[in-house]
Amino acid sequence: MIEQPKIVKICDIKDETPNAKTFFFEYMGHYDPGQFVMVWIPLNDEKPFTLSYINRNIAGITVLKRGNFTKTLHTKKIGDQIGIRGPYGRGYSLIKGNAATCIVGGGIGMASIACLADKQENATIVQGSRTMPELLFRHRYKEMRLCTDDGSFGYKGTTVDLLRELVGKHDYQKIYACGPEKMLYKVYELCNEHHIECEVSIERYIKCGFGICGQCDCSGQRICIDGPVFNSKDLKDMPDFGKTEITKSGKRISL
């Protein structure tokens, strides 16, 4: 394997929310939901994004505008080129058969679980955002439980509040989640309380993406190759989860 970006042309762009766009490009190769790719803008930087769409040989990344890199990416037009390398990491493990599961996306974390939600049968899909205009993929699934912190749409409260209610009513075999780490930690605790297996995708600053630089450490686990998806059993031995992260310089800070 050669770890270098491959140049692709952006073939479509979709405005998802006022601050998030999906960029579509031709993509060949295997992809497990939850894996990520490194997106390169020459002479700028290269950063990690999950594939939020994969359909035959077209894939998409849904990008929230934050700092320098994502702002530059948002200026790209159809026909412009970007580099892609990967996919990297260990994705979600799907459950076969008809067991009930719940898939929870918080904010842009929804992008990470979107392809999982396409594939996993008999899943309750829950999405939360601060406010209605930030909700993603509103018409993508047959059914989705939506919540907003400000109550502007759907359930008023956090995904964890709603999940707590759902867990009382359904017999979930597994709960999947991606979103802010504070939310993931609460989902993890809730799952432990109810003896439900959980899988969460966590974020750390990524450089190499293939397990050599040590930048993405979380308690001795490399997010980029041992994760980004970890299950309850893994998380039990990861005291940094929900507590500390490592910045671009390598400095440990509280979450």
Added chain:
Amino acid sequence: MTDVKLSVNLCNIRLSNPTILASGILGTTRALLKRVAECGAGAVTIKSISKEAREGHNNPTVITYEAGMINAVGYSNPGVESARIEFTNLKEIGAPVFASIIGTCNDEFVKVAEGLSESGFSAIEIPLSCPHTPGFGLLSGQGTPKATYDITSAVRRITHLPIFVKISPSIPEITTVAKAAEDAGASGITAVNSMGPGMIINIESKKPVLGFKVGGVTGDALRPIAVRCVYDVYKAVKIPIIGVGGISTGRHAIEMLMAGAVAVGIGTGVYTRGIDVFSKVCAEMKQWMIENGYNNINDLVGIAHD
């Protein structure tokens, strides 16, 4: 099965086997050092630490090509104050831990060495050989015999720990530099750092791939050069050598020992063979030794010389 001895004595540090995690690979946190020790490394080196925090170069910082790896991480590190907090209770790591210190002037090397002096490191490595970070290594003239002598002496004055000076394969006067380090009181030589710098251009975008455009070349491409450097340095100095460059199998490690190394550093091999490359290399070395009638790894050191 014959009892094969892999343990080595490196400047009075006992290593259960001769494999060492090279600096800059996974050595960012205490937890990762511990994991690498659990994967069989005989010693582990932390990622190089400077006085102040550094974010390093923009991505891409590490890429691979047909013959190896090329990186321009740019010495990202949290600075000595944070490093001191991160690297504690080193005895519990399960293998000796080597510090790696960098600076832009003699005084910074000294400050970092002092800052880490209470942390329980078993040795200090001083790379004077990075080919892709302005202010440090080759890009600031630290790879000359004089600079090597001055920096090594300055650190020697303030520590009793063994000092390994890490040298570049990309300078012609490599034996003179190694000799200068020895004269200044270095306890050993780490040979070698990455070579180059090299460049990879993406021909579709027509731009260099690395964020810093150029970077140090490591892995398979580096091995024959590293073996030659160790072979030459072995003849030039009396202090022990840690051989580094392109080692990912037991055969590679044995080749490096035969050139004159007492122990071997492994970096890129963590990528090519996985994080348990250390135990794999050890098992392969043992196998080769059994097949070839050796029972003590130390008997292999330098035997390629006439």
